[in-house]
Amino acid sequence: MFQKILIANRGEIAVRIIRACKQLGIETVAIYSEADKNSLHTQIADEAVCVGGNKSSESYLNMENIISAAISKGAEAVHPGFGFLSENARFAELCESCGIRFIGPKGEVIDKMGNKARAREIMIASGVPVVPGSDGKVDSLQQAKSLAVGIGYPVLIxxxxxxxxxxxxxxxxxxEFDQAYETARSEAKNAFGDDTMYLEKYVLNPKHIEFQIIADKYGNTVHLGERDCSIQRRNQKVIEEAPSLISDDLRKRMGDAAIKASKTVNYENAGTIEFLVNGNDFYFIEMNTRIQVEHPVTEMVTGIDIIKEQIKITGGEPLSFSQEDINLNGHSIEVRINAENPKENFRPAPGKIDLLHVPSGHGVRFDSFIYTGYSISPFYDSMMGKVIVHGKTRLEAINKMKATLDELVISGVSNNREFCLKILENNDYVKGNFDTGFIPKYLDSLIGYPNE
Known part of the structure; x- marks a missing residue:
């Protein structure tokens, strides 16, 4: 087992990883930007190193500074969390070349599956169902427009x-195609430094179901069931739950496909296979080669600490369980709490937290990095934390989440607590009648219009 791990991330996921390391008896090194010097993860880690300025490019994306921090502090491994460098093949390879273990898959696998167009090609070749679209990347606007006609509108760029x-x-x-293509391409270049694009048929209002995969170095691959991530706004997940409301037959077929997809690329560590579900049909859309924001709901229904498993796998340990050992117990829901103003088109709302009160109790969990007096920075993602609950049934979990959110107090900054409460109170949500079109359909009533 490792003696010391550097966490190459910030916010709630950095806190989450540090806590897992502490429980395993592993020392931790936190990194931080100048803007994050007072963040909770810097205070609970054994050591903390500033790796650059406020911008992500100067700090959390600065590979050289992060590697230097790991070497200088004697860290044997790096956990990338999610976002930032977590799906960067070059960073994974750089860690390994410097004698530092990367807690995740190998760089070549990240390159294969982290590139959505290439992953699509691999899945087609292996017989995993995919959404109709381009066979791989598109090289120009003209080629993309020509392919779009063959795929049929609407198309997803x-x-x-x-x-x-x-x-x-x-x-x-x-x-609409030219503007949509150029906008997506420009956004991709700014966000990821890569403007390679591909096309898919746009499946109108499907369910978004993902399977949690975990695999060791010895060929053992297991899925930990699925999560329903259909409650989204502009492709950003808001509420997730496990298990989803699908049939046992569909769960079996999708689980088998998820394992097949993972084994095709000799995947190691934790990963997520994402599908679109339309009726009884499902289609692979992408693989996330990292831990997911919504991993806690899977932990709640399986009893498996996925972060600890990631660390153990990277340390060379085999999985301590098989597929037959995985039983989904009860129901879990996660709500993302963001510093934003839903009434102002979800405008980010940085500022100082005057008071924080977090409910507690059996089956209630709050993964976060905030505290009373902490100032939310304008430089990063607006998510302040995640409320996770577990109940014996889905209805019990819904009621527990409603009670928890009703008691949660985060004053001083606008947030989406009431918005999420209204989702949980919606009759169609309670009945399970929802898909990716749920929030757009009910947006006015969820925000509070036209009654206010």
Whole structure:
């Protein structure tokens, strides 16, 4: 087992990883930008190193500074968390070349599956169902427009290196295509430094279901069930839950496909296979070669600490469980709490937290990095934390989440707590009648209009 790990991230996921390391008896090194010097992860780690300025490019994306910090502090491994460098093949390879273990898959696998267009090609070759679209990347606007006609409108224009809903636009007609393509391409270049694009048929209002994969170095690959991530706004997930409301037959077929996809590329460590579900049909859309924001709901229903498993796998340990050992117990829901103002088109709302009160109790968890007196920075993602609950049934989990959000207090900054509460109170959500079109359909009532 490792003696010391550097966490190459910030915010709640950095806190989450540090806590897992402490429970394993591993020392931790936090990195931080100048803007994050008072963040919680810097205070609970054993050591903390400033790696640059406020901009991500100066700090959390600065590979050389991060590697230098790991070497100078004697860290044997680096955990990248999610976002930033977590799906950067060059960073993974750079760690390994410097004698530092990267807690995740090998760089070559990240390159294969982290590139959405290339992953699509691999899945087609291996027989995993994919959404109709381009066979791989498109090289020009003219080629893309020609392919779009064959695919049929509406089409989804996606960045090969994308994630988090960035570098993605829908063109409903040919007249919209040029602007949508150039906008997505520009956004991808700014966000990921890579403007390679590909196309998919836009499946109108499907369910977004993803399977959690975990695999060791010895060929053992297991899925930990699925999560429903359909409650989204502009391709950004808002509420996730596990398990999803799909049939046992569909769960079996999708789980088998997820394992097949992982084994095709000899995947190691934790990863997520994402699917679109339309009726009884499902289509691979991408693989996330990292831990996911919504991993806690899977932990709640399986009892498996995925972060600890990641560390153990990288340390050379085999999986301590098989597929037959995985049983989904009860139901779990996660709500993302963001510093934003839903009534002002979800404008980010940085500022100082005057008071924080977090409910607690059996089956209630709050993964966060905020505290009373902490100032939310304008430089990074607006997510302040995640509320996760577990209940014996889905209805019990919904009621527990409503009670928890009702008691949660984060004063001083605008946030989406009430917006999420209204989703949980919506009759269609409670009945399970929802897909990726849920928030657009009910947006006015969720925000509070037209009654206010």
């Amino acid at each position: 996606k960045a090969s290196a994308g994630g988090g809903g960035r570098g993605m636009r829908v063109a409903y007609t040919e007249s």
